[in-house]
Amino acid sequence: MRINQIQKIMQELDWLIVSNPKSIEYFSGDLYFCGERLLALAIPKEGKATLFINRMFPVNKKSDLDYVQFDDTEDSALILAQYLLEGKVGVDHEFPSGFLLRMTSANWKLKFSLASDLINRCRSIKDEVEQQYMRKSSLINDAVMAKVRGLLKVGVSEVQVQSQLASLFQSEDPEAVSYGGIIAFGANAADPHGVSGDRILREGQSIVIDMGCRYRGYCSDMTRTFFVGDDPMQDIYLTVLAANLAAIEAVKPGVRFCDIDKAARDVITAAGYGEYFTHRTGHGIGLEVHEPLDVSRSNQAIVEPGMCFSIEPGIYIPDKGGVRIEDLVLVTKDGCEVLNHYPKDDEVIL
Secondary structure (H helix, E strand, O other): OOHHHHHOOOOOOOEEEEOOHHHHHHHHOOOOOOOOOOOEEEEEOOOOOEEEEEOOOOOOOOOOOEEEEEOOOOOHHHHHHHHHOOEEEEEOOOOOHHHHHHHHHHOOOEEEEEOHHHHHHHHHEOOHHHHHHHHHHHHHHHHHHHHHHOOOOOOOEHHHHHOOHHHHHHHHOOOEEEEEEEEEEHHHHHOOOOOOOOOEOOOOOEEEEEEEEEEOOEEOOEEEEEEEOOOOOHHHHHHHHHHHHHHHHHOOOOOEHHHHHHHHHHHHHHOOOHHHOOOOOEEEOOOOOOEEEEEOOOOOOEOOOOEEEEEOOEEEEOOOEEEEOEEEEEEOOOOEEEOOOOOOOOOEEO
16 A cells, blocks of 8 residues: 555645545555545545545455445535544545535635645656556557557448457457547548547548557557558658657656657657647556646656656648657656557558
8 A cells, every 4th residue: 555655745734635536546456436426535644544435335444444434415525524623634636626615614624735746746656566567558559559450451430440449458368458549540630539430441541549458457558650552641650750759768767748748849840740739748647548747848847767658749730630659658767668569660551
């Protein structure tokens, strides 16, 4: 359990309230989804943490936690506020404002502040077990990408390809669970988050495949771009590839996330496509597909060993198509390890 880890950096806080189910899983080992009902892990500066959860949901009494349970006839926010008594309370940014406002009204002795940075700091550094799971998850993704490439033939539709992802991941490893993905052809590939539909693949169109799976809870994520027959966007493809490689080369402890973003963005801007690179260069990943910290021009946080995030520059030409190349990198003591091994310099399917 990682609760002691965050207690060491709580500084002036008396309590930390964690409400994100994946963060609760990270600190406790147990995953709960309670919908609109209150779910909160209350971590004191010292001692055991307490999980507040509705009686409707079974709990793992073997966990090293205390439990406060309530039912739908009780005011859960009031119960939590009275339990905390007084002091400085940090909350994550997912904590519902409705609960927070009721707690503020019920107990004026509590002083609330946003403390997501503390949780992000812990979750962003992957330990050895987490790193092994993420390596395995990415290896599975590599193998499935090779199988997906074999499905890309003129006349197939986006949804026909997408519908096979789950079974392909399962056939590769029974523990792998697909979380879907983006299969986008032609003009649809010009939308970074294009939704797969009935579009039929035609020769010369760009094909963006963005997919991943969960292995023992940990996510993989990779994007490759293909063309059938020939590549009419070769200049764009080579530019995105160069940006991907430049950003990976920039990853090492001590650099800022914004500098990694700049390494990719400068390549694309110099090639004349800056206005068509419309998103950040990457995002953190772990128990969730998108986690802090992000690789963007606004993030001045410092890269540390054990962090894992994506490098995924792209160029998107409206009504024509798009190119994105995405890898996951794991920061080492002197650089980074690229977790994806599927080729990215062989984009044309003949």
